[in-house]
Amino acid sequence: xxxxxxxxxxxxxxxxxxLLSMSSPLTAQVTAEASSTNRWTTNFKDAKExxxxxxxxxxxxFTASDWLDLAxxxxxxxxxxxxxxxxxxxxxxxxxxxxxxxxxxQSKQTTTQNQLLMQAYRVRGLPTLVLTxxxxxxxxxxxxxxxxxxxxxxxxxxxxxxxENRDRLFAEANKTKGVERAxxxxxxxxxxxxxxxxxxxxxxLNEVITLDPDNQTGRIGQYKLLIADVRYADxxxxxxxxxxxxxxxxxxxxxxxxxxxxxxxxxxxxxxKADIYTRQGKKDDSEKMLKEIVSIDPDSPQGxxxxxxxxxxxxxSNKEN
Numbered sequence: 001x002x003x004x005x006x007x008x009x010x011x012x013x014x015x016x017x018x019l020l021s022m023s024s025p026l027t028a029q030v031t032a033e034a035s036s037t038n039r040w041t042t043n044f045k046d047a048k049e050x051x052x053x054x055x056x057x058x059x060x061x062f063t064a065s066d067w068l069d070l071a072x073x074x075x076x077x078x079x080x081x082x083x084x085x086x087x088x089x090x091x092x093x094x095x096x097x098x099x100x101x102x103x104x105x106q107s108k109q110t111t112t113q114n115q116l117l118m119q120a121y122r123v124r125g126l127p128t129l130v131l132t133x134x135x136x137x138x139x140x141x142x143x144x145x146x147x148x149x150x151x152x153x154x155x156x157x158x159x160x161x162x163x164e165n166r167d168r169l170f171a172e173a174n175k176t177k178g179v180e181r182a183x184x185x186x187x188x189x190x191x192x193x194x195x196x197x198x199x200x201x202x203x204x205l206n207e208v209i210t211l212d213p214d215n216q217t218g219r220i221g222q223y224k225l226l227i228a229d230v231r232y233a234d235x236x237x238x239x240x241x242x243x244x245x246x247x248x249x250x251x252x253x254x255x256x257x258x259x260x261x262x263x264x265x266x267x268x269x270x271x272x273k274a275d276i277y278t279r280q281g282k283k284d285d286s287e288k289m290l291k292e293i294v295s296i297d298p299d300s301p302q303g304x305x306x307x308x309x310x311x312x313x314x315x316x317s318n319k320e321n
Contacts, residue, residue: 039089040096044113047095051134057163058134059092062118063127067101071127074144078152087153091160099126122194131159137200139163139190162190182211186219198226228259236272245276267293267302287313
């Protein structure tokens with residue numbers, strides 16, 4: 001079970017920006033932080049180059065070494081065991097990204113890199129392990145459930161089949177056209193959380209939409225929604241930089257109306273609105289958004305967070321009354 005982080009910020013960076021920021025070498029301090037004994041590196045650029053040269057994938061660990069007990073247990077029982085390292089390093093370049101409470105011993109370049117990667121892969125809990133191909137495209141995301149070493153290695157190795165299946169289906173799709181190609185492409189796209197599929201496989205999703213006007217794949221509505229979600233997030237990011245609250249509210253309302261969002265996606269957008277109203281000092285409007293979030297699903301992470309914020313505001317409301 002992962003330690004979940006707070007509601008994500010709307011200011012999330014895209015993968016293109018990430019790659020640009022990683023294109024120049026980091027300082028020697030970053031490379032020096034890589035372990036010489038267990039084959040984990042801390043440098044994303046090094047991991048990508050190693051994976052490309054050795055025809056391997058990349059295993060990216062997001063962890064918290066000095067404050068999270070689950071991360072410490074994961075290290076001790078699995079990740080630092082030579083049996084796991086020998087098995088994993090035969091197929092993966094191993095990249096370790098640490099988010100310590102005490103960052104004084106971590107270089108500024110490493111801290112910046114790790115935050116960019118966390119945003120790019122939309123990591124919301126620690127510890128998380130993201131498996132990608134040598135280009136950095138994710139195909140599986142997992143955590144630690146307390147399993148013993150042999151069991152976890154077995155589960156871990158099975159995840160690589162997702163990438164093998166993806167590439168096999170891509171190869172088959174290249175041999176056909178039209179709807180049959182669309183069906184194979186749709187099968188090939190990995191099942192990833194949130195809108196990651198649209199962020200890393202957007203060209204594939206767009207091709208499926210074009211090739212399948214009658215929705216024989218059954219994925220068209222889903223893909224359009226994922227793409228719209230990425231577009232919304234990216235536009236909100238730009239508006240957030242300029243602190244344009246009114247346009248952010250307008251964009252959120254438009255997205256809610258046109259996409260007819262339900263469940264967690266609707267809750268997420270309502271949270272954006274609640275944050276804006278809070279920043280503007282409009283407590284009643286913010287409270288309205290939080291109540292709607294709870295009404296959608298009080299047991300979801302967003303519902304619980306909204307309920308918590310309402311409870312915190314309750315004493316102030318009582319004082320005013």
